[in-house]
Amino acid sequence: MTFGIGxxxxxxxxxxxxxxxxxxxxxxxxxxxxxxxxxxxxxxTGFVMEEGGKIVAEAGVLTGQPELVAAxxxxxxxxxxxxxxxxxxxxxxxxxxxxxxxxxxxxxxxAKKALEVFT
Numbered sequence: 720m721t722f723g724i725g726x727x728x729x730x731x732x733x734x735x736x737x738x739x740x741x742x743x744x745x746x747x748x749x750x751x752x753x754x755x756x757x758x759x760x761x762x763x764t765g766f767v768m769e770e771g772g773k774i775v776a777e778a779g780v781l782t783g784q785p786e787l788v789a790a791x792x793x794x795x796x797x798x799x800x801x802x803x804x805x806x807x808x809x810x811x812x813x814x815x816x817x818x819x820x821x822x823x824x825x826x827x828x829x830a831k832k833a834l835e836v837f838t
Contacts, residue, residue: 754812761805768798796836803833 776791811826 748816751812751816754815755809758805758807758809758812761808762802763805765798765801765803765805768801769795770798772796772798800833800836804830807833 779787
């Protein structure tokens with residue numbers, strides 16, 4: 720029973736709904752893909768920062784400059800936090816793509832906690 724709505728109108732409405740659903744799906748997939756890319760970039764950048772911080776701290780120890788040791792240590796800690804946040808972001812994006820909302824939320828909280836080092 721169509722309640723006064725023609726079959727052609729119903730088909731058009733169904734087609735429109737499919738188009739909106741497809742567009743929403745594309746946007747969601749693109750967002751999760753970008754999230755994964757950002758997570759990977761953060762992880763790799765964090766590794767470089769951590770290693771650079773270790774080198775700076777070693778140079779400070781060898782030259783006897785405590786400011787350099789402190790700066791290197793801070794850089795290493797920040798790099799480690801960035802790595803943890805990047806890994807959590809990537810895992811959260813993968814979970815969101817798979818439809819595991821709880822895991823995605825947990826990963827987001829982990830990333831937020833890791834990035835509190837910077838504030």
